[in-house]
Amino acid sequence: MQKGDHELLLTSTITWLLLLALTLVTYAAAQLGVEGKWLILGVLAIALIKGKLIIDRFMGLRWVGSFWRPMLDLYLFTVGGLIATAFLLP
Amino acid sequence: MGESDSPVLSQQKATLSMTVPDSNRTSCAITTDYPPGDVAIWIFILAELSVFALLFVVYAFTRHYNLELFDLHQQQLDSRSGLINTLTLITSSYFVVRAVAAIQYGNARLCSRWLWGAIALGLLFLLVKGVEYQHHFSLGIGLSTNLFYTFYISLTFFHFMHVIMGMVILTVVALKAGRGGYCATEHTGVETAASYWHMVDLVWLILFPLVYVMR
Amino acid sequence: MQYQSQMVAKPYFIAAIGLFVAQILFGLIMGLQYVMGDFLFPEIPFNVARMVHTNLLIVWLLFGFMGASYYLVPEESETELHSPKLALALFWIFLVAGALTIVGYLAVPYATLAKITGNDLLPTMGREFLEQPTITKIGIVIVALGFLFNIAMTVLKGRKTTVNLVLLIGLTGLAVLFLFSFYNPDNLVLDKMFWWWVVHLWVEGVWELILGSILAFVLIKTTGVDREVIEKWLYVIIAMTLITGIIGTGHHYYWIGTPEYWQLLGSVFSAMEPIPFFMMTVFAFNMINRRRREHPNKVAVLWAMGTAVMAFLGAGVWGFIHTLSPVNFYTHGSQITAAHGHMAFYGAYVMIVLTIISYAMPMMRGRAAANSNKSQVMEMWSFWLMTVSMVFITLFLTAAGILQVYLQRMGGDAALSFMVAQEKIALFYWLREGAGVVFLIGLIVYIASFFVGGKERAETA
Ligand code: HEM
Ligand code: HEM
Ligand SMILES: [Fe+2]
Numbered sequence: 140m141q142k143g144d145h146e147l148l149l150t151s152t153i154t155w156l157l158l159l160a161l162t163l164v165t166y167a168a169a170q171l172g173v174e175g176k177w178l179i180l181g182v183l184a185i186a187l188i189k190g191k192l193i194i195d196r197f198m199g200l201r202w203v204g205s206f207w208r209p210m211l212d213l214y215l216f217t218v219g220g221l222i223a224t225a226f227l228l229p
Numbered sequence: 230m231g232e233s234d235s236p237v238l239s240q241q242k243a244t245l246s247m248t249v250p251d252s253n254r255t256s257c258a259i260t261t262d263y264p265p266g267d268v269a270i271w272i273f274i275l276a277e278l279s280v281f282a283l284l285f286v287v288y289a290f291t292r293h294y295n296l297e298l299f300d301l302h303q304q305q306l307d308s309r310s311g312l313i314n315t316l317t318l319i320t321s322s323y324f325v326v327r328a329v330a331a332i333q334y335g336n337a338r339l340c341s342r343w344l345w346g347a348i349a350l351g352l353l354f355l356l357v358k359g360v361e362y363q364h365h366f367s368l369g370i371g372l373s374t375n376l377f378y379t380f381y382i383s384l385t386f387f388h389f390m391h392v393i394m395g396m397v398i399l400t401v402v403a404l405k406a407g408r409g410g411y412c413a414t415e416h417t418g419v420e421t422a423a424s425y426w427h428m429v430d431l432v433w434l435i436l437f438p439l440v441y442v443m444r
Numbered sequence: 445m446q447y448q449s450q451m452v453a454k455p456y457f458i459a460a461i462g463l464f465v466a467q468i469l470f471g472l473i474m475g476l477q478y479v480m481g482d483f484l485f486p487e488i489p490f491n492v493a494r495m496v497h498t499n500l501l502i503v504w505l506l507f508g509f510m511g512a513s514y515y516l517v518p519e520e521s522e523t524e525l526h527s528p529k530l531a532l533a534l535f536w537i538f539l540v541a542g543a544l545t546i547v548g549y550l551a552v553p554y555a556t557l558a559k560i561t562g563n564d565l566l567p568t569m570g571r572e573f574l575e576q577p578t579i580t581k582i583g584i585v586i587v588a589l590g591f592l593f594n595i596a597m598t599v600l601k602g603r604k605t606t607v608n609l610v611l612l613i614g615l616t617g618l619a620v621l622f623l624f625s626f627y628n629p630d631n632l633v634l635d636k637m638f639w640w641w642v643v644h645l646w647v648e649g650v651w652e653l654i655l656g657s658i659l660a661f662v663l664i665k666t667t668g669v670d671r672e673v674i675e676k677w678l679y680v681i682i683a684m685t686l687i688t689g690i691i692g693t694g695h696h697y698y699w700i701g702t703p704e705y706w707q708l709l710g711s712v713f714s715a716m717e718p719i720p721f722f723m724m725t726v727f728a729f730n731m732i733n734r735r736r737r738e739h740p741n742k743v744a745v746l747w748a749m750g751t752a753v754m755a756f757l758g759a760g761v762w763g764f765i766h767t768l769s770p771v772n773f774y775t776h777g778s779q780i781t782a783a784h785g786h787m788a789f790y791g792a793y794v795m796i797v798l799t800i801i802s803y804a805m806p807m808m809r810g811r812a813a814a815n816s817n818k819s820q821v822m823e824m825w826s827f828w829l830m831t832v833s834m835v836f837i838t839l840f841l842t843a844a845g846i847l848q849v850y851l852q853r854m855g856g857d858a859a860l861s862f863m864v865a866q867e868k869i870a871l872f873y874w875l876r877e878g879a880g881v882v883f884l885i886g887l888i889v890y891i892a893s894f895f896v897g898g899k900e901r902a903e904t905a
Contacts, residue, residue: 148330155323159316166312169442182438189434197326198427199265199420207264207271211278218282218435225289226443269676272723276684280716287712372705379705 266421321350335413449525456511508797521602617650718760754791780845818897829886
């Protein structure tokens, strides 16, 4: 057994709770009638943060140096950027 | 033997070494060049993510040119099922994380239990989504209803198929884990299945706000 | 060669090459008719030549796939073929039926052929690639069933490998999808829709599985890379093929009366179809870079690399350029389609059959693992002649296609009529014919390479 394993479990549990909380925030924002640009940007930002959490903590790419993590980060960045562009176009 | 510095190729070299049990793999807290699981699944994940990315982006731009239509019909979606399904998938993903942790301790039975839990949650996802589809279809809504529903159904159904696919993979691995087919030093299969399942989750985490919430 | 029964592949390969020559001759006839409208009229009208050209292509590729299967399945299964006699019988049935059909096309008008062969009873004729008389189609089904039976029995009794499994799925899919050629609804929309289930789901679905497994087999044999690594790749490639290719059928459903949502589904999913072809390219080169031995059959490795590259170019790149519905709106059914059709068929399926022939033939002819250097060098010449001339055919047709679309479809009120536009691009048709002649020369060199250097040996065996 490795020294860091307990911490590992703890971080993944915290990550899980964080993901649940962020999801509820997204949902609440919509229910509370936040609209327009702020909703769009806020919700998108939250989605990307959640994505990053999944990639780093759940998929375990946090420890992966070259290629794969940058690749998935680039993915989030590109998809997020293009979606934001489309939503913010006048 | 021709050497190459391209990252894809060097990753591929990793595949070769990973077919041999590698005792270093249990220590996770150091930086490595290899993602968890089989490199082949990562190539697949990247390819699949690209398909979804294209769908998302085309959705976003099409929406831009059909704002009223999209806004109107988006409101008719049941965002509560969307919420439930998001929580379900996240939790299911978490279970899979626990399953991987369990097998890293060498606890195969615990691992398979977490996996079955994750599969059950996958089933719940399918059920909720199924009820939603049932509702749409009973109203006579289909792919041809309008552009919004074309996107909504295509996107969610393509994802739906991935949930099924992920569950099949998890089931295979859970069965093997139950039979004691993995141990602390050799459990690439569990990690492979886990990575794929997280991808299914990841995609939904973008899909849900995009289709249900953002307007 | 490890099993005596693998020898039945030989007549299949020889027939394939023979029909290949005939196919190219008819291509050249048509190429000339494009610029000299009355060439060989009335003996061989364009529509007949076209039918012969495309049907010969399909039939010789099928001969090639069957030969490949008879060769590699016993070796993979590590057992003799279930029944070499059946394989040989089916060979003759298929060859005679194919030859009779071609003779029928050439000897009598198509309508007469339809009448003689009783098309009224079960009408299936008259659709591109599926022009065969109904009895020929039934013959094809019988041959396919016997073939599948033979292969499946061999697979079942022997070692199970991924290569065999994927090949068997591909071959079964090929046979099953062909059954849709018997479905000929009156409704033209449905007719076209299911026609693509044969045509598209063949070349962008199940045939890709066949392609992948043959390529994997040759790479396993020539590179010595671990089977597990190659099999993993194969799985990823076929999964991606099916995910993108099945819904990708929608790129043929833009303008035929099928629902509008196909504009979206067809565009998005088919736009991703190049991915598996790209993976195949990376895969082949990667394996060859990591090879653990220098296989003496260098030209087979060259064909394998060529397949990986040309399939990606022809199917992936040339497919992509006209697959999005806003583009296809202009390019549909133009020379751009023909450019793509040529390079994709050549790059993917012609080349994979030539790859396995190149790998297997020396052994079946008792020349150890490879032909002599002299013969290999000659075959390499033929590789380059055919491949480069096919690139030029594609480029000329693409140029012709772009001009055609521009002159005929984009000019608004000033747009030219079809025939006037054709006249303006005749230069490119001449160039295409020239490249076609070079292709034929390449093919002749290819055949000649079988007859040189028989006495000398390759350096290592
Ligand atoms: C080896 C694989 C392939 C082969 C052998 C092949 C062959 C062909 C042929 C022969 C046609 C003409 C069919 C006809 O109308 O008679 C065709 C049409 C077409 N192919 Fe492919 N193809 C392949 C892969 C692809 C891929 C991967 C794509 C997309 C990325 C693609 C996109 C298209 C499109 C859009 C058309 C319709 C063109 C039109 O509207 O006229 N093909 N293909
Ligand atoms: C291995 C080589 C070849 C392959 C795989 C091949 C394949 C094909 C295919 C799939 C078609 C149908 C295309 C479509 O429906 O759009 C076709 C048509 C045709 N091919 Fe080939 N072909 C080959 C060689 C040649 C050569 C060497 C020539 C002549 C120089 C030629 C001339 C033609 C012509 C004129 C057509 C008719 C196009 C039309 O309908 O407008 N082909 N060929
Ligand atoms: Fe197609």
